[in-house]
Amino acid sequence: xxxxxxxxxxxxxxxxxxxxxxxxxxxxxxxxxxxxxxxxxxxxxxxxxxxxxxxxxxxxxxxxxxxxxxxxxxxxxxxxxxxxxxxxxxxxxxxxxxxxxxxxxxxxxxxxxxxxxxxxxxxxxxxxxxxxxxxxxxxxxxxxxxxxxxxxxxxxxxxxxxxxxxxxxxxxxxxxxxxxxxxxxxxxxxxxxxxxxxxxxxxxxxxxxxxxxxxxxxxxxxxxxxxxxxxxxxxxxxxxxxxxxxxxxxxxxxxxxxxxxxxxxxxxxxxxxxxxxxxxxxxxxxxxxxxxxxxxxxxxxxxxxxxxxxxxxxxxxxxxxxxxxxxxxxxxxxxxxxxxxxxxxxxxxxxxxxxxxxxxxxxxxxxxxxxxxxxxxxxxxxxxxxxxxxxxxxxxxxxxxxxxxxxxxxxxxxxxxxxxxxxxxxxxxxxxxxxxxxxxxxxxxxxxxxxxxxxxxxxxxxxxxxxxxxxxxxxxxxxxxxxxxxxxxxxxxx
Numbered sequence: 440x441x442x443x444x445x446x447x448x449x450x451x452x453x454x455x456x457x458x459x460x461x462x463x464x465x466x467x468x469x470x471x472x473x474x475x476x477x478x479x480x481x482x483x484x485x486x487x488x489x490x491x492x493x494x495x496x497x498x499x500x501x502x503x504x505x506x507x508x509x510x511x512x513x514x515x516x517x518x519x520x521x522x523x524x525x526x527x528x529x530x531x532x533x534x535x536x537x538x539x540x541x542x543x544x545x546x547x548x549x550x551x552x553x554x555x556x557x558x559x560x561x562x563x564x565x566x567x568x569x570x571x572x573x574x575x576x577x578x579x580x581x582x583x584x585x586x587x588x589x590x591x592x593x594x595x596x597x598x599x600x601x602x603x604x605x606x607x608x609x610x611x612x613x614x615x616x617x618x619x620x621x622x623x624x625x626x627x628x629x630x631x632x633x634x635x636x637x638x639x640x641x642x643x644x645x646x647x648x649x650x651x652x653x654x655x656x657x658x659x660x661x662x663x664x665x666x667x668x669x670x671x672x673x674x675x676x677x678x679x680x681x682x683x684x685x686x687x688x689x690x691x692x693x694x695x696x697x698x699x700x701x702x703x704x705x706x707x708x709x710x711x712x713x714x715x716x717x718x719x720x721x722x723x724x725x726x727x728x729x730x731x732x733x734x735x736x737x738x739x740x741x742x743x744x745x746x747x748x749x750x751x752x753x754x755x756x757x758x759x760x761x762x763x764x765x766x767x768x769x770x771x772x773x774x775x776x777x778x779x780x781x782x783x784x785x786x787x788x789x790x791x792x793x794x795x796x797x798x799x800x801x802x803x804x805x806x807x808x809x810x811x812x813x814x815x816x817x818x819x820x821x822x823x824x825x826x827x828x829x830x831x832x833x834x835x836x837x838x839x840x841x842x843x844x845x846x847x848x849x850x851x852x853x854x855x856x857x858x859x860x861x862x863x864x865x866x867x868x869x870x871x872x873x874x875x876x877x878x879x880x881x882x883x884x885x886x887x888x889x890x891x892x893x894x895x896x897x898x899x900x901x902x903x904x905x906x907x908x909x910x911x912x913x914x915x916x917x918x919x920x921x922x923x924x925x926x927x928x929x930x931x932x933x
Contacts, residue, residue, distance in 0.1 A: 440895065443734030444488035444725075450497045452724035453644070457501070460722065461608050464640030464712075467632060469625040470722075471643045472613040477539055480524060482646055484918065485661045485739045486725065494644070498611060499543050506546045506607040509537055510614040510621050512554045513561035522616055523749070526910055530564050532615040548610075549574040549603050553620030556580070576601050581623060585699045592706045597630035611644075617669060622696070626703055633707050640712070641704065643693075643721045648673045650687045650718050651726040657739035659688055660770050664746040666690075667763040668753075679716035687718040741897070743770055744781040744920070751923035752903055781920055783899035786810060788922070791901030797926045799823040801898040801917065803830070813863065813926075816850065819900060820908035821869040824915070827893060828886035840883045841872045866911040893917050902926040 461468045472494075474482070482489045490496065498505055515529040522532045537547055550568055552561050555577045568575050578600045583590030590596050603624075610628070612621045625641050632639035647662035659673050672691045679687040697717040704713045714720050729735055747767045753759040771777065779785055786800035790810040798812040799819045809830055811823030825840060834840070849872060853859040864872070870890070876883035894916030903921045912919045 440487045440738060441731065441734040442488040443729060443731035443738065444486040445728045445730050446488055446490040446493050449489070449725060449728040450493055452727060453494075453722060454497055454500065456722045456724060457609070457642075457644075460640065460642045461504070465638035467605070467608050467610065467637060467639040469610050469612060469628055469639060469641050471621045471625050471641070472611055473617075473643055473645045473721075474647065476611075476613050477536060478525070479646070481661075481665055481742070484742045484745075485658050486729070486735055487738050488730070494646075495540070495543055495545075498545060501609060502543075502545050504607055505609045505611060506548045506605055507540055507611045507613060508603060508605075508624065509533055509540075509547055509550045510553055510612055510619050510624055511550070511564075512614075512619045513552050513556065513558045514554050515616070515619065516552070516560045516564050517558040520616070523753075524913070526906065526913075529615040529619075530560075536613070536615065546607070548605055549576055551576045551578055551603065551620075551624055553578045553624060554580060576603055578620065578624060578627065581627070584623075585696070588699075588702050588706055592630060592703060597627040598634075600627045600631075602631040603628060617666070622700070626700070626707075629704070630707055640708070641720065645721040645723040646725055648688045648690055649726045650676070650689060650721065650723055652688065652729075654688050655773060657736045657743070657774060660774065661739040661742045661746070662690075664743045664750075664767055664770050667746070667750055667766045668759055670762075676716050676718045679718040682715035682719075687716070689717050689721075693717040693720075740774060740776055740780060741782065743767070743774065744776065744778060744784075745918060747771060747778055748781070748899075748920035748923065752921055755903070755923045755925070781899055782897045783808070784920070784922075787899040787901050797900065797902040797904070799898060799900045799904075801827055801893070801896050803827065803896060804892065816846070816862070816864055817869065818863045818865055818905065818908055819902075820866040820904055820912060821864055823898065824866055824890075824893070824912075825869065825873075825886075828889040831889035831892050832882070832885040834882050834886060838882055840876060840880070840886055841869070842876050842880065845872050845875055865905065866908045870911065890915060 476495055477492055479491060483491050511529060511533045520529045540547055550573055552565055555561055565575050581591055582596050612624050614621050629639045629641055648659040652659055654673055654675060663671060663673055673688055674691055674694055676687040676689040676694060678697060679685060694717055701713055750759060750763050750767050754761060754764050782802045783800040786808045787798055790798035790800060790812060794812040796813045797819045798810060800808055800810045801823055802808055809827045811819055811826050813819045814822055854862050873883055873887055877887045896917050898917050898919045900921040902924045909919060
């Protein structure tokens with residue numbers, strides 16, 4: 440994909456702005472981290488050139504000034520909310536993030552379970568953390584929120600929350616995903632800090648929407664597509680326009696909550712220190728680092744198509760309502776694109792019609808289209824990846840990469856010993872077999888080292904694929920989409 444974003448410039452500009460905010464408030468800045476701290480693949484896909492872990496690298500450079508508060512909603516723990524791009528529940532994602540952040544040399548001072556209402560699953564999660572020596576705080580719903588400012592900014596409101604002890608001038612409040620209560624934690628802490636005569640302020644680290652791009656720019660529409668299940672809608676910031684005579688794009692939740700946030704901050708800190716618009720609250724320099732607008736527009740359109748298929752599949756599985764699907768359909772109509780805009784869609788559908796089975800297609804970096812289909816022993820994803828690495832390694836199609844003396848025991852294990860009713864070898868099983876064969880077979884070895892070339896490639900399946908194959912493709916860095924059709928009439932095995 441053509442590069443359209445300068446990640447080094449972005450990190451430099453964001454760092455400069457964060458340091459200015461710390462200086463502006465004096466003693467301490469609570470920085471709410473919107474979006475993903477690690478593994479921001481959405482940003483990578485819509486801003487080609489964006490460094491996937493650039494944000495954590497930025498904080499690593501500021502680690503002497505920085506500590507982190509990890510926040511997770513008790514409601515998300517209770518309903519086993521899943522981070523879709525990784526396929527893991529939020530409480531496990533919180534643990535993964537904590538480990539990853541610490542490995543980067545950053546200090547995590549505490550974990551906060553927000554929106555607590557005596558959920559048993561939240562109690563279990565808290566106990567597990569405390570038994571590992573972690574400092575855990577519980578925050579309940581704030582009394583009086585959102586209308587009774589006097590109650591909110593009192594010892595019965597934010598004052599009822601325990602004060603989280605912090606020692607650094609920059610406190611990053613992050614979470615596994617949106618709606619975790621990060622803003623409430625920041626405001627609660629600012630209330631407690633000012634009672635202790637500490638000049639603490641608030642800001643938000645944002646990537647999307649990009650405030651100084653047009654409202655209907657594909658990059659901003661891709662953000663709407665990514666948050667279709669949250670009913671986020673981009674809008675012009677009326678407060679920014681009134682204050683500065685300048686158009687700025689924000690999203691509905693920040694705009695709607697701004698009068699409340701402004702009133703709370705005014706009550707705590709005084710009117711002269713409060714932001715004039717929700718856009719003011721954000722630290723977002725991404726718009727200044729786009730180097731090729733046409734490249735990011737095209738990348739964003741491809742992302743919207745991916746989200747369209749993903750949302751349709753989630754609807755078919757009963758995980759989302761039809762409203763989210765209709766929203767994606769509307770976004771695509773605004774851009775004048777259809778589902779066939781996806782690069783690998785038509786080749787996969789054509790292969791499926793030709794083979795009368797589930798089929799997949801992948802676009803290699805040189806533009807070559809590789810296909811694969813379900814066989815008697817391989818899933819479509821397994822066939823596709825083997826065909827891809829053969830092409831990349833220059834191995835003839837009739838050469839078998841997995842030796843029969845490896846394949847036969849694997850099939851026997853699945854069918855006879857594990858009694859697996861679905862005998863097809865998954866992609867991960869095939870890759871394990873390929874790695875075994877690579878020890879003695881030169882062709883298999885050459886193909887094994889070609890797997891890294893699949894990172895960033897576009898792939899599509901004519902039908903919804905098993906979660907195990909989807910997970911393996913994501914680990915390889917393949918951008919996978921699926922037509923929202925079940926591969927068979929079986930209720931359990933699909």
